[in-house]
Amino acid sequence: MGIVAHVDAGKTSLTERLLYAAGVVDRVGRVDDGDTRTDSMELERKRGITIRSAVVSFRLGDLPVNLIDTPGHSDFIAEVERALSVLDGAVLVLSAVEGVQPQTRLLMRTLGRLRIPTLLFVNKVDRVGARYDDLLADIRRLLTPTAVPMQSVPDLGTRAASVVPLDVQRAELGEILAERNDDFLERYLQGLVDQAVELRKQVAAGDVHPVYFGSAMTGVGIDEVIDGIRNWLPRATGSPTGELRARVFKVERVAAGQKIASARIVSGTLAARTPVAVHPGDGPEYQTRPSGIELYVDGARRPVDRVEAGQIVALRGLKSIRIGDQLGVPSTYARRLFAPPTLETVVSARDRVRLFQALTQLAEQDPLIRVRKAGSTGDITVSLYGEVQKEVIASLLASEYGVEVTFSETTPIHVERLNGTGTAIREITEGPWAAGVGFRVSPVAEGIEYNLEVELGALPRAFHTAIEETVRQTLHQGPYGWEIPNIRIDLTHTAYSSPVTVAADFRRLVPLVLMRAIAEAGTTVLEPVNQVELDVPPDTIARIMAHLAEHRGVVTQATQNHLEGTIPAAGTHSFESQLPTLTRGEGVLATAFHSYSPVPAAPPIRHRTDGNPLNEKQYLLHLNQSS
Known part of the structure; x- marks a missing residue:
């Protein structure tokens, strides 16, 4: 519970x-x-x-x-x-x-x-x-x-x-x-x-x-x-004789750097050193085996060889495990309950290499702390829910990694929405790689839908895995540099030359072709908008409403001392910081993500980290410098 x-x-x-x-x-x-x-x-x-x-x-x-x-x-x-x-x-x-x-x-x-x-x-x-x-x-x-x-x-x-x-x-x-x-x-x-x-x-x-x-x-x-x-409260009902179903809800690293994943065994049994299927939330299935299992019992953890339905366990030896991954047979429950972070900040330290390594390990423990490193500037950014998280990240970096950091001003994370349908294809004879792919993209209401319009057996499984993984990675940066979270991608064409073609050929080609299809469809940049609830002294209500309007906020409901409405995330922190002065310290504000809305002005452009697949010469130069 x-x-x-x-x-x-x-x-x-x-x-x-x-x-x-x-x-x-x-x-x-x-x-x-x-x-x-x-x-x-x-x-x-x-x-x-x-x-x-x-x-x-x-x-x-x-x-x-x-x-x-x-x-x-x-x-x-x-x-x-x-x-x-x-x-x-x-x-x-x-x-x-x-x-x-x-x-x-x-x-x-x-x-x-x-x-x-x-x-x-x-x-x-x-x-x-x-x-x-x-x-x-x-x-x-x-x-x-x-x-x-x-x-x-x-x-x-x-x-x-x-x-x-x-x-x-x-x-x-x-x-x-x-x-x-x-x-x-x-x-x-x-x-x-x-x-x-x-x-x-x-x-x-x-x-x-x-x-x-x-x-x-x-x-x-x-x-x-x-x-x-x-x-x-009902007791756990999963059967130890059923198929294995388990869900990872926490990942941490111990002093030696080893990952420990906490998981709930919903049904079935799990044994140490036995192969198990892992189903990531945003990638293909793979096989692994836990080197050790510890059972939470009597206020502590103790090593065991086998666990069963209804138990919470700590798993060792799963190098690629992430929060949200499912073990055994995946369940249909996979949707996100709360909105992803809508803010980001640039993190600075004397040693950028150590900083990036440390933040990458923190992101394993919290996948919503997404870490980016801009290729042109080298700036390292992390995503956030709010200002308190800055203090937490700074404390963790100093105490666990010995890295002292400073933060820039927090800014909103935008997303891109597909405007229509786009297609692109590239044959095996058109470039430096022994591979060919084609895509069709179209907008959907929620999530990423990846579909095959080619025969699964027409291409080695490793190549299909490389294509899907690269597609999902490419969607982190649309034409304006922002993520495209809601999109359908149909793989319409594949080609390879045996034994010359390798998976790396597809990993390098896919961004060029997919981004061409997305550019044909076009995108609109959206900004995050927060829901706000405010309790304020009655004599300040008019002043607060005017202050909200200055930050492009909209009031949807108002009483003598209570306000509800929306405000763009870009203005939320400024609005919140001035609230104590406007309400004599008596105002109580609660904010939560509400929706995304088109940016009213010129769309902001985010520094890219992928070498810009929309410019082939620039992209090839980036690949040569990275190899």
Whole structure:
């Protein structure tokens, strides 16, 4: 299961309480003291926030639990996405004082979209300002209309706050359950039902959400939350006798430089030193074998020879493994839950070679930290979700690689959208390489579609692999230098000369032909646009609306003290930095990616790293210099 929340709601403290209750730790760590079990990075302890997801396994009675503590800050939403992809159930933590916060709404929407069974835990009931009735109303209005309180809270908002269980057979709960099941309604009206059985079913289906109250700091209500986890969240159902299905959700490097991949075994079994199929998210399948397997158990990891469905494992020896890769038989679930980063910054250091190597290794641990090195300027850029990530990257580079860095101003990452259809073909006789290819490109609503209109057996498999890999790499830079994320590519022609042709011939030829087809179709440059939600003092609302308009923002909804709308990512940071002055420090802003929109002015051009396949002479010179 996962624990998710808006930053500072108390999810890491709840994790510590669960570990203490399970006997994994003999004292409860405190975020403020920097001694929590799951925050292992120095910066996590210093800042008191979770940056990387952490896994810890333990038992609650007869129930084995693999718990994933996820980040709460919106800059690290990619880490949350990876955790959600492997969950059976979740606990969403809220503060009884701050209530439903912007990130809480985003997380709840995602959990609901994935139908992940979820309990809500309202933390900090012992704090001054803690709420109950109006907070439940907010939860039902903003998060889920089927929130069901499982306790009352005497002495709310005082150090004497406690929790009292509410009867599962009560009428209020029965009515909510009956609204979603006609069979249950009929039996309910006859007084012939056990509401606990139906509650378990509807929680497992993601239809109803029990709400628990307590204090992770004092331990009040923790036993009741544990009972809720054991009673209502569904247990793993994968069979160890089925086909192997596993998903990698975390990759890290140990001191010796070896990769360790954390994966959830959904079904089947996996043995060390046994061949396994790997299905990358953006490339062809390949075979590998783990040299070692470690099982997360009792708060630690221990080596084992074999693991099975329902377990979380750490795999060694998978040199090319990446986050999101699937092992065994791939599942249909592969879509991205949250938007990719929309910002980038140039990173500078005295030793550019060491910097690039270090960033490349960091990108293995976080694939959304995409690293680029511009060929003409040598500038190294990384993609970001926000300004806090700069501090994280700088800290990691200094502590783990001994590289001190500085950053330039953050700028938005644009994308290119195909305008129409384009074709290009190049015969084997037309160039310096013993290969020929042809492509047709066309726009699609989402994703990259790669299709063969040639016979698979007409070309050696290694050549097909080289073509597809190079096609996907070429799409990172369209005619203006920006990525083309939504496109269909049909391979319409291939030719080779045996035994002269090698895979490298196709790798060098494909960018020339594919970019010619894309240029014929034409592209439009789009800029990222963010959704904004603002709570501000009523007397500042007019000033804020004018300020938003100055940054090309659009207001879609406004009340006396609340604004919703959109703003281009290019103006978001400037708008945010001026907000405290405009609102006397009382403004609360939440932003999230909304969509891409055509750039209103001349399209910005990005420095290329590929030698520019649109200019054949320049491209050939680049290849000669690189070889």
